[in-house]
Amino acid sequence: MKVPKEEENMKAGIENGTKIGKDLESVLARLLCLLATHLPKDVAQRIREMAEKENDGAAKKVYDCMLENMSLADSLARPLCQDTGIPNFYVKAGADFPLLGSLEGILKGAAAKAFKDAPLRPNAVDPFTSKNTGNNEGPLAPYIDWQIVEGDEVEITAYLCGGGCSLPGFALVLTPGEGIEKAKELIVDKILEKGVNACPPLVIGVGIGASADIAAKLSKKALLRKIGTENGNPMAKDLEKELFEKLNSLKIGPSGMGGAESVLAVNVEFGVRHPATFAVALATGCWATRRATFRIGKDLKVVSEDFD
Numbered sequence: 001m002k003v004p005k006e007e008e009n010m011k012a013g014i015e016n017g018t019k020i021g022k023d024l025e026s027v028l029a030r031l032l033c034l035l036a037t038h039l040p041k042d043v044a045q046r047i048r049e050m051a052e053k054e055n056d057g058a059a060k061k062v063y064d065c066m067l068e069n070m071s072l073a074d075s076l077a078r079p080l081c082q083d084t085g086i087p088n089f090y091v092k093a094g095a096d097f098p099l100l101g102s103l104e105g106i107l108k109g110a111a112a113k114a115f116k117d118a119p120l121r122p123n124a125v126d127p128f129t130s131k132n133t134g135n136n137e138g139p140l141a142p143y144i145d146w147q148i149v150e151g152d153e154v155e156i157t158a159y160l161c162g163g164g165c166s167l168p169g170f171a172l173v174l175t176p177g178e179g180i181e182k183a184k185e186l187i188v189d190k191i192l193e194k195g196v197n198a199c200p201p202l203v204i205g206v207g208i209g210a211s212a213d214i215a216a217k218l219s220k221k222a223l224l225r226k227i228g229t230e231n232g233n234p235m236a237k238d239l240e241k242e243l244f245e246k247l248n249s250l251k252i253g254p255s256g257m258g259g260a261e262s263v264l265a266v267n268v269e270f271g272v273r274h275p276a277t278f279a280v281a282l283a284t285g286c287w288a289t290r291r292a293t294f295r296i297g298k299d300l301k302v303v304s305e306d307f308d
């Protein structure tokens with residue numbers, strides 16, 4: 001990972017909470033800028049592998065465009081896509097992390113700084129008036145999801161959540177009788193109907209749980225899991241494999257041009273359900289799935305394994 005210079009300052013200024021907070025904000029802003037311009041290693045690698053395996057002429061051309069896009073975004077330090085999304089942060093915060101109380105302000109400050117520096121596109125729109133707030137800020141923007149854990153470190157997964165790639169998403173509650181078979185049917189039908197709008201090949205996140213909100217949250221978290229990882233539960237892993245094969249058999253291909261594969265990965269996350277409910281949700285990420293995990297130690301050193 002390209003290490004931002006401020007990291008040294010952060011360590012030097014450990015006694016000065018305000019300065020450290022500002023430095024951390026600055027480092028995280030740089031990392032968001034990096035994320036807007038670079039795919040994480042696992043997504044980039046999977047795109048390259050899919051491009052190599054593809055035999056369809058039109059699909060090959062689309063992959064060539066994606067690879068050229070990635071290379072130009074890197075060399076020119078420009079965003080990979082005009083839709084730079086809305087920053088989402090998924091935070092696992094150690095209860096003893098030194099800046100825990102300031103972290104929300106630091107993340108919001110980092111998003112505001114990256115908005116100007118990257119630059120990121122203003123994507124926050126009032127749902128009633130359709131007025132753009134003009135700065136990517138507003139209720140729940142940036143979105144921050146918290147989990148407090150033991151320890152003195154923080155793990156933050158940042159995701160630049162685009163619009164098109166969110167379009168096929170849904171969350172609903174089925175009866176247990178409908179259960180998993182109906183859930184599979186709905187997911188395949190939805191990708192067939194709207195997958196092309198989400199700039200395939202897609203990352204598919206599936207959440208299963210007791211209620212629509214829990215399933216929706218899990219589907220988004222599933223989206224953030226690295227490509228190539230599997231759910232540790234054998235039945236969830238089988239579901240990932242089955243959906244992966246079914247969705248690829250749709251032959252949607254890159255940008256919907258047809259082709260051998262349609263999905264980058266299928267990740268399933270689940271919680272228990274109520275005896276009377278079977279909630280399922282779908283979240284999708286596009287070929288430009290820009291998410292990366294950063295770890296911040298108690299010495300405030302920032303590390304990520306998602307970039308070269």
Ligand code: SF4
Pocket residue numbers: 081082083084085162163164165197198199286287288
């Ligand atoms: S779906 Fe992804 S690649 Fe397509 S416009 Fe949105 S962010 Fe860009």
